[in-house]
Amino acid sequence: MAVPAIIPIAHEPDYRTDTIGRYSDGQFLASITYAFPEGRTLDDDWEEHKRLYTVLHRFDHEGRHVDSDIRCAGTYAEQQRHPQGEDSVTARAQSRMAELLDGLPGREYGDIAIRPFRLTVDGVLFGLVVEHHDGDGDEEEDGESGEDWAELHPDGLGFHAPWDGLYDT
Secondary structure, three states: OOOOOOEEOOOOOOOOOOOEEEEEEEEEEEEEEEEEEOOOOOOOOOHHEEEEEEEEEEEEEOOOEEEEEEEEEEEEEHHHOOOOOOOHHHHHHHHHHHHHOOOOOOOOOOEEEEOOEEEEEEEEEEEEEEEEOOOOOOOOOOOOEEEEEEEEEOOEEEEEEOOOOEEOO
16 A cells, blocks of 8 residues: 555654644654664664664644754763763753753644655654565555555654554564
8 A cells, every 4th residue: 555645643642652743833743762873783882873862853734844853962872871860861862852842832742644754864864754665576456566654763663554643663
């Protein structure tokens, strides 16, 4: 089944999509997520390259990407060296997220529906990206092969038919 032009994302309180919803200017999708720069492998010093990002994507009412606020709070290695306190990487990311969300007038958490988009920051891919995969090579009844879906990067959430807003990890 083809990927729809506008992809629903269900709000799940206390889980991976708990900071999504609508505000006076449109819709938002926010997360705190670790990511590696593209092409980076798990070598001996991987902890120094795995970064924690605070991410806020904003969309208009029709689901078109307007802008993003993406900031690195620090590395996994830093978090391991200083796991507690107000200056830990995690605490910095959580504080920044609270600021970003508080800055959304009329914020209400709930389901959203957005169009695919992509951008790269610090060598890391961010966005809701349509991906085409060739399953087993057999063509389906509609003449297409494999399953297409949309992947939220770098969060690793995959959206697919029946396009009900639920995701796989």
